[in-house]
Amino acid sequence: MITMDDIVREGHPSLREKAEEVPIPPSDEDRQLLNDMLTFIKNSQDEKIADEYHLRPGVGLAATQLGINKRMCAVHFEDLKGKMYSYGLINPKIVSHSVEQAYLSAGEGCLSVDRDVEGYVPRNARITVKAIGLDGKELKLRLRDYAAIVVQHEIDHLNGVMFYDHINQSNPFAIPDHSKPIG
Numbered sequence: 001m002i003t004m005d006d007i008v009r010e011g012h013p014s015l016r017e018k019a020e021e022v023p024i025p026p027s028d029e030d031r032q033l034l035n036d037m038l039t040f041i042k043n044s045q046d047e048k049i050a051d052e053y054h055l056r057p058g059v060g061l062a063a064t065q066l067g068i069n070k071r072m073c074a075v076h077f078e079d080l081k082g083k084m085y086s087y088g089l090i091n092p093k094i095v096s097h098s099v100e101q102a103y104l105s106a107g108e109g110c111l112s113v114d115r116d117v118e119g120y121v122p123r124n125a126r127i128t129v130k131a132i133g134l135d136g137k138e139l140k141l142r143l144r145d146y147a148a149i150v151v152q153h154e155i156d157h158l159n160g161v162m163f164y165d166h167i168n169q170s171n172p173f174a175i176p177d178h179s180k181p182i183g
């Protein structure tokens with residue numbers, strides 16, 4: 001079972017590495033790891049389990065946050081309209097995106113960052129992602145707003161990018177052009 005002890009924190013080199021593509025078809029070991037990552041996120045959202053194992057609630061997790069240099073991430077969340085997203089993504093790739101940007105009004109956090117970092121994180125408002133799913137089949141996701149933000153946060157982790165890299169350092173709450181607040 002993955003717990004917070006398995007999640008590397010700021011300063012760990014894995015968070016700044018570009019992760020390696022996963023060989024396709026994914027091995028049973030890789031699929032098991034990705035399933036364990038998805039289970040961690042679900043557990044982190046279960047009050048009883050999260051309390052018992054001291055899990056920080058999360059909506060996504062990337063393999064690089066476990067110190068594992070593989071292009072895999074998992075997401076499990078409801079968007080602001082109540083639509084459920086629950087995916088293990090292998091070799092995810094953003095194949096197209098909107099010019100329009102979006103940012104979470106509350107800013108972002110990270111399970112690998114044990115501090116609050118204030119400021120807006122501008123991201124693409126709409127993205128199309130291609131990946132291999134947990135079942136080993138190709139999948140294509142068209143995501144917008146909150147869902148697009150979560151998946152971009154995770155794909156960033158696979159490229160060694162942290163959410164605060166996107167924050168305007170001279171004015172963290174500057175509203176980027178062509179961007180809209182979410183939440």
Ligand SMILES: O=C(O)C[C@@H](Cc1ccccc1)[C@H](O)SCc1ccccc1
Nearest residue numbers: 057058059060108109110111112150153
């Ligand atoms: O560190 C991670 O990758 C997991 C993040 C993902 C994330 C944070 C902010 C915005 C989009 C994605 C954790 O989920 S941070 C904690 C959290 C929990 C619920 C909702 C938002 C953020």
Ligand code: NI
Nearest residue numbers: 109110111112
């Ligand atoms: Ni993160």
